[in-house]
Amino acid sequence: MTFRLGIISDTHGLLRPEAERRLAGVNHIIHGGDIGSPEIISALQQIAPVTAIRGNVDTAGWAATYADTALVRLAGRTFYVLHDLKALQVSPAALGIDMVVSGHSHVPKLKTVDGVLYLNPGSAGHRRFKLPVTLATVDITPDGLQPAIHDLS
Template sequence: MTSRSSASPAARIGLISDTHNLVRPEALRYLDGCDAIVHAGDICNPAVLDALARIAPLTAVRGNNDTGDWAASLPTHARLTVQQVTILVVHDIAELGCVPQDEGIRVVVSGHSHKPSIAERDGVLYVNPGSAGPRRFTLPVCAGRLIVEGAQVSATFDALLR
């Protein structure tokens, strides 16, 4: 048996995007217990951010549907570091271009497409948790999580509705 006393416990980062003014109880339950939450834009109402911030510290970016005075204070890009992993958050991945290799970005979280996806390219994990808001076409209603342990990171997304 190995001891983990010297290791940092794993951090759970909740990922949500494209809520479009809808705070589903299923999303709140899914994010409950997370150490932090990332919202990748298209919030549409500050009450969404208030509800999420009651669960855990929140990082949010402005999406193309986030307008008005309340949204003006939201950045279009945000960066946070969890343990040894640096995460870049942007709403529309197309606005990002390429990730500069020298900036130490290990994860890029985006939204906009409403389509959940996880892909790794050139050592960078790209995660789109999908949309937790109103259903769009036949796409699932989803949210996701990052699990960070030191310099290691993994991602998942889960359907919120069956």
């Protein structure tokens, strides 16, 4: 059986209808920070359960309920979430983490290092620097993690 994870970041207060459509049917959503407003999380929770962390622009009072990092176990896999990958202070491989989710750069990226998948879904909010508007999904199967970046523009 496949467990589908939706990964979104850097919404900056904008949840595009295209993002909601792409996330429809996922089993869980991870938000990698720079949420922008609490309404974003409320809307995402209408789609699936949400794990979210705050990013550097999430400074208003509502954001205090979100941690800077999260460690979550889903479908037998372990995910570590932080906003800026440069702030990573743990060794994911040593801790048995399967995937590190980050945001901040607005640049979508998939990379595997020491058996750990590093995924930045890019920005699903306002377009910045002519970068694409993106989010990611990850299918968790008995064979492993199958990530995909989706261009919403």
